[in-house]
Amino acid sequence: MKFNGRNVFISPTAKLGRNVRIGDNTTIYDYVEIGDNSTICNDVVLGEPLADYYVNPQYRNPPTVIGEGAMIRSHTLIYAGCEIGNNFSTGHRASIREFTHIGHHCMVGTLCDLQGYMRMGNYCRLHSYVHISQTTTLGDFVFIYPFVVMTDDPYPPSDDRAGASIGNYTQVAVHCVILPGVAIGEHCLIGASSVVNRPVPSYSLAVGSPAKVLMDVRDYSARGKRNLYPWMPRFERGMPWAGMGFEDWAAQQIDDSEKMTRNDESTVEHLQSCDPSPRR
Amino acid sequence: MKFNGRNVFISPTAKLGRNVRIGDNTTIYDYVEIGDNSTICNDVVLGEPLADYYVNPQYRNPPTVIGEGAMIRSHTLIYAGCEIGNNFSTGHRASIREFTHIGHHCMVGTLCDLQGYMRMGNYCRLHSYVHISQTTTLGDFVFIYPFVVMTDDPYPPSDDRAGASIGNYTQVAVHCVILPGVAIGEHCLIGASSVVNRPVPSYSLAVGSPAKVLMDVRDYSARGKRNLYPWMPRFERGMPWAGMGFEDWAAQQIDDSEKMTRNDESTVEHLQSCDPSPRR
Amino acid sequence: MKFNGRNVFISPTAKLGRNVRIGDNTTIYDYVEIGDNSTICNDVVLGEPLADYYVNPQYRNPPTVIGEGAMIRSHTLIYAGCEIGNNFSTGHRASIREFTHIGHHCMVGTLCDLQGYMRMGNYCRLHSYVHISQTTTLGDFVFIYPFVVMTDDPYPPSDDRAGASIGNYTQVAVHCVILPGVAIGEHCLIGASSVVNRPVPSYSLAVGSPAKVLMDVRDYSARGKRNLYPWMPRFERGMPWAGMGFEDWAAQQIDDSEKMTRNDESTVEHLQSCDPSPRR
Numbered sequence: 001m002k003f004n005g006r007n008v009f010i011s012p013t014a015k016l017g018r019n020v021r022i023g024d025n026t027t028i029y030d031y032v033e034i035g036d037n038s039t040i041c042n043d044v045v046l047g048e049p050l051a052d053y054y055v056n057p058q059y060r061n062p063p064t065v066i067g068e069g070a071m072i073r074s075h076t077l078i079y080a081g082c083e084i085g086n087n088f089s090t091g092h093r094a095s096i097r098e099f100t101h102i103g104h105h106c107m108v109g110t111l112c113d114l115q116g117y118m119r120m121g122n123y124c125r126l127h128s129y130v131h132i133s134q135t136t137t138l139g140d141f142v143f144i145y146p147f148v149v150m151t152d153d154p155y156p157p158s159d160d161r162a163g164a165s166i167g168n169y170t171q172v173a174v175h176c177v178i179l180p181g182v183a184i185g186e187h188c189l190i191g192a193s194s195v196v197n198r199p200v201p202s203y204s205l206a207v208g209s210p211a212k213v214l215m216d217v218r219d220y221s222a223r224g225k226r227n228l229y230p231w232m233p234r235f236e237r238g239m240p241w242a243g244m245g246f247e248d249w250a251a252q253q254i255d256d257s258e259k260m261t262r263n264d265e266s267t268v269e270h271l272q273s274c275d276p277s278p279r280r
Numbered sequence: 281m282k283f284n285g286r287n288v289f290i291s292p293t294a295k296l297g298r299n300v301r302i303g304d305n306t307t308i309y310d311y312v313e314i315g316d317n318s319t320i321c322n323d324v325v326l327g328e329p330l331a332d333y334y335v336n337p338q339y340r341n342p343p344t345v346i347g348e349g350a351m352i353r354s355h356t357l358i359y360a361g362c363e364i365g366n367n368f369s370t371g372h373r374a375s376i377r378e379f380t381h382i383g384h385h386c387m388v389g390t391l392c393d394l395q396g397y398m399r400m401g402n403y404c405r406l407h408s409y410v411h412i413s414q415t416t417t418l419g420d421f422v423f424i425y426p427f428v429v430m431t432d433d434p435y436p437p438s439d440d441r442a443g444a445s446i447g448n449y450t451q452v453a454v455h456c457v458i459l460p461g462v463a464i465g466e467h468c469l470i471g472a473s474s475v476v477n478r479p480v481p482s483y484s485l486a487v488g489s490p491a492k493v494l495m496d497v498r499d500y501s502a503r504g505k506r507n508l509y510p511w512m513p514r515f516e517r518g519m520p521w522a523g524m525g526f527e528d529w530a531a532q533q534i535d536d537s538e539k540m541t542r543n544d545e546s547t548v549e550h551l552q553s554c555d556p557s558p559r560r
Numbered sequence: 561m562k563f564n565g566r567n568v569f570i571s572p573t574a575k576l577g578r579n580v581r582i583g584d585n586t587t588i589y590d591y592v593e594i595g596d597n598s599t600i601c602n603d604v605v606l607g608e609p610l611a612d613y614y615v616n617p618q619y620r621n622p623p624t625v626i627g628e629g630a631m632i633r634s635h636t637l638i639y640a641g642c643e644i645g646n647n648f649s650t651g652h653r654a655s656i657r658e659f660t661h662i663g664h665h666c667m668v669g670t671l672c673d674l675q676g677y678m679r680m681g682n683y684c685r686l687h688s689y690v691h692i693s694q695t696t697t698l699g700d701f702v703f704i705y706p707f708v709v710m711t712d713d714p715y716p717p718s719d720d721r722a723g724a725s726i727g728n729y730t731q732v733a734v735h736c737v738i739l740p741g742v743a744i745g746e747h748c749l750i751g752a753s754s755v756v757n758r759p760v761p762s763y764s765l766a767v768g769s770p771a772k773v774l775m776d777v778r779d780y781s782a783r784g785k786r787n788l789y790p791w792m793p794r795f796e797r798g799m800p801w802a803g804m805g806f807e808d809w810a811a812q813q814i815d816d817s818e819k820m821t822r823n824d825e826s827t828v829e830h831l832q833s834c835d836p837s838p839r840r
Contacts, residue, residue: 001309001329001341007287007567009584024289024307027584027602029561039334042307042325045602045634049561054599054631061561071334074325074357077634077652092357092375095652095670110375110393113670113688113706125437128393128411131688131706143437146393146411146429149706149734151752155788156731157685157703157795171436174429175457177735177752192431192457193475193489195753209489209753209769228435235437281589281609281621287567304569304587319614322587322605351614354605354637372637372655390655390673405717408673408691423717426673426691426709451716454709455737472711472737473755473769489769508715515717 002042014047017068030061035068035086044072048079050098067104079116091128103140105238115152118163123239135163139186141232141239142166145174154180167202169230187230189217205229282322294327297348310341315348315366324352328359330378347384359396371408383420385518395432398443403519415443419466421512421519422446425454434460447482449510467510469497485509562602574607577628590621595628595646604632608639610658627664639676651688663700665798675712678723683799695723699746701792701799702726705734714740727762729790747790749777765789 006024010016015033022028023042032047034040046064053059064078067086072078075093082096085104090096094108097116102108106120110128118132121140126132130144133152138144144166152163164178167186172178175193184190184200191207200206204213205220217229228234232246241249286304290296295313302308303322312327314320326344333339344358347366352358355373362376365384370376374388377396382388386400390408398412401420406412410424413432418424424446432443444458447466452458455473464470464480471487471494480486485497497509508514512526521529566584570576575593582588583602592607594600606624613619624638627646632638635653642656645664650656654668657676662668666680670688678692681700686692690704693712698704704726712723724738727746732738735753744750744760751767751774760766765777777789788794792806801809 001291001333004289006289007585009564009566011561025287025305025585043323043603048634053561074328075355075635093373093653111391111671115688128395129409129689145431145436147427147707147735151705151734155782155785155791156705156733157791159795159797173436174431175427175455175735179752192459193473193753222435225435231435231437235439237439281571281613284569286569305567305585323603354608355635373653391671408675409689425711425716427707453716454711455707455735472739473753502715505715511715511717515719517719 011047023074029080031080032064032066034066035070037068038066038070038072040070040072041074041076043075045077046072048077048098050080062098073110081116085122105240109146117161121168133161133163133180135161137163137165139166139168139170141169142172143170144172145176145192147175148172148178149176150178151180164196169232171231187217189220189229291327303354309360311360312344312346314346314350317348318346318350318352320350320352321354321356323355325357326352328357328378330360342378353390361396365402385520389426397441401448413441413443413460415441417443417445419446419448419450421449422452423450424452425456427455428452428458429456430458431460444476449512451511467497469500469509571607583634589640591640592624592626594626595630597628598626598630598632600630600632601634601636603635605637606632608637608658610640622658633670641676645682665800669706677721681728693721693723693740695721697723697725699726699728699730701729702732703730704732705736705752707735708732708738709736710738711740724756729792731791747777749780749789 002023003021004024008022008026010028011030013030014028017036019037020034021039025042026040026044029047049061062081064080064082066084069087071089073090073092076090078096079098081098082100084102087105090108091110094112096114099117100114101119103122105123107125109126112126112130114132115134117134118136120138123141124138125143128146131149133150135152136150150164152161154160154162162181164182166184169186170184170188172190173192176190177195179197182196185202187203188200189205194207194211195209196211203217205215205217206213220229236242282303283301284304288302288306290308291310293310294308297314297316299317300314301319305322306320306324309327329341342361344360344362346364349367351369353370353372356370358376359378361378362380364382367385370388371390374392376394379397380394381399383402385403387405389406392406392410394412395414397414398416400418403421404418405423408426411429413430415432416430430444432441434440434442442461444462446464449466450464450468452470453472456470457475459477462476465482467483468480469485474487474491475489476491483497484493485495485500486493500509516522562583563581564584568582568586570588571590573590574588577594577596579597580594581599585602586600586604589607609621622641624640624642626644629647631649633650633652636650638656639658641658642660644662647665650668651670654672656674659677660674661679663682665683667685669686672686672690674692675694677694678696680698683701684698685703688706691709693710695712696710710724712721714720714722722741724742726744729746730744730748732750733752736750737755739757742756745762747763748760749765754767754771755769756771763777764773765775765780766773780789796802
């Protein structure tokens with residue numbers, strides 16, 4: 001139903017892998033590269049040109065790379081200069097600005113707004129309406145729920161950028177605000193509607209405005225259930241340990257020389273090499 | 281201005297009633313049925329196929345039914361499998377996922393995101409940016425204001441779904457979070473930015489994080505006005521008692537054997553028959 | 561890349577200035593006027609007809625005026641009847657309803673929803689996901705951050721409209737709720753996630769739910785920095801004092817008979833002449 005070639009525009013400089021489907025009304029601008037077995041649904045825009053395009057006749061679109069097995073849902077907008085790993089998926093009407101680096105197996109939900117110049121690891125999931133400011137860093141397996149905003153301006157308005165960071169396996173519940181430069185550790189659970197204004201140690205359950213650490217997340221129980229966190233042993237859908245269990249998978253990771261790519265020093269270098277004050 | 285047939289796609293299996301207008305750039309997929317005297321504006325997508333469509337060559341779109349007198353504003357996206365009553369209207373860019381059941385005379389506002397597998401009664405109004413998770417149940421005459429999120433995951437991440445429920449005539453003000461499984465009664469008023477984490481009895485004015493019952497809503501006054509709630513005697517626009525008053529209308533309802541359809545046991549059965557863990 | 565004339569519709573009654581570019585898939589309805597040197601990107605809708613269009617065969621679109629030097633980013637929707645000054649820019653998917661009056665040099669960010677029948681001055685910036693209700697008034701240099709909602713209904717649901725007002729140079733941080741009719745003064749800073757339910761005097765730093773004045777904003781320091789507010793001496797990007805400094809610019813304004821247009825009595829008259837209860 002979706003792939004009739006109706007009103008499709010694909011730049012001759014775009015490179016599509018094998019078995020890539022392009023939905024109706026979709027536009028793919030210059031120097032976009034899409035991996036094999038990807039589905040780009042209808043009304044999508046990929047490789048959106050940067051602000052310089054409108055004023056510079058010599059403008060050349062930076063390359064946009066999307067890995068294999070992508071599922072880009074309708075009306076998604078991805079700027080040029082993004083690098084995105086394999087098995088990426090989006091909800092509808094997601095917006096991803098330039099120089100966003102996304103690992104493998106990530107999901108960016110309906111109506112999310114990623115402001116670019118940021119990085120997330122692997123297996124991250126952003127639910128609907130998540131707003132991520134520039135210079136933010138997310139680790140692996142970070143899940144963020146609707147209406148969360150990660151800020152970057154320490155004293156608005158300014159041109160300083162101080163994105164926050166969130167460690168591996170951490171969950172941020174709906175309607176939270178993460179203030180600029182705040183570092184949240186690994187395995188945390190941040191409760192709904194919290195305002196996080198200072199660092200949160202790993203394994204914390206934190207909640208409130210301003211957020212306070214209530215307890216070690218390993219001591220948390222709800223509705224008579226214990227051992228809810230860390231959550232990996234009880235949730236497998238879409239995770240690399242599906243079918244084998246988290247413990248076995250984790251043991252294998254340590255043995256395996258082909259470990260997943262993690263955020264590293266090169267992130268910092270990359271961000272420093274980007275124009276730190278694009279249009280807002 | 282809007283109905284020039286420009287770049288319109290309508291599946292041959294779609295059934296349009298009499299006097300149905302279809303705006304430019306609109307797409308109507310398989311097995312969509314639209315009632316008489318409906319207006320489908322421009323850039324709308326109806327009958328969006330489910331995830332299975334992309335992987336299953338035998339995929340067949342479930343039927344999508346939209347009643348008479350619909351006003352679907354531009355850029356709205358409605359998935360296949362939805363059943364929607366008469367006189368439905370949307371704002372711009374509303375998203376409604378599969379197997380959403382909506383009664384008569386409902387409004388779903390600009391940029392709302394309904395996650396599907398949910399049910400709302402008659403005369404409900406969702407203002408802009410309302411996010412409703414799966415297995416949520418709304419009664420009749422429920423009004424929800426911007427940035428409210430109704431959650432469904434009791435200990436994220438999990439595949440459990442425990443949607444909240446809201447009773448007839450209840451109002452939920454801006455920026456509220458309704459936690460999973462919470463039951464809010466009838467005739468309540470939930471104040472702005474509240475986090476509702478436990479049941480709220482009918483006729484409550486509740487506010488705060490976590491929300492506490494402040495008073496019986498019938499005792500509430502503001503700006504020197506009394507008898508503000510229940511609100512039905514003082515608000516008639518679009519309501520079935522417009523021109524006759526709520527009391528007379530309510531008396532007529534009791535007498536009338538043609539009562540409005542209400543949420544009933546079949547809701548539960550239906551939801552149990554749906555796949556409870558679609559993509560998120 | 562963007563300006564190929566693909567699937568473009570421009571009403572013959574529209575008036576485009578010199579050097580106006582129109583992106584692919586864009587629609588411009590009747591009686592839209594666009595100033596010189598403007599860029600209208602792809603998938604934009606300008607001059608969206610009002611509700612009366614759908615029911616009145618005699619309907620005539622009210623004029624829509626957009627000044628010189630506009631940059632309207634993709635998927636923006638602007639209703640008929642709006643008056644917008646020079647050097648206006650939008651993010652993606654902004655929605656602006658009828659009879660919105662916007663001064664010069666303003667920005668309306670990605671996924672904002674302006675409900676119309678409102679007014680903002682010059683050099684205002686709305687970041688992503690800002691929701692502004694009817695009869696709201698913003699002064700000059702007002703910056704509003706993501707997920708802020710300015711409400712207008714004093715006791716929902718009602719047909720009364722009591723928009724809030726915000727004075728010149730004030731900053732409203734993320735996730736704030738401004739309750740109906742509240743007047744916030746000039747040079748204020750409203751902290752993240754506040755609920756403002758009563759007037760805030762000029763030069764206040766206010767925060768909380770309900771918001772309380774913590775201190776004079778001139779006494780605020782953060783991260784060892786002082787003299788952060790008023791912010792004008794330390795932030796110049798896009799401001800009229802860029803390159804000359806705020807003090808010199810301000811002195812020049814007082815001398816200059818060509819002062820910027822400010823909100824004045826005519827605003828009130830205009831709003832009174834508008835239908836106060838359009839569709840919501």
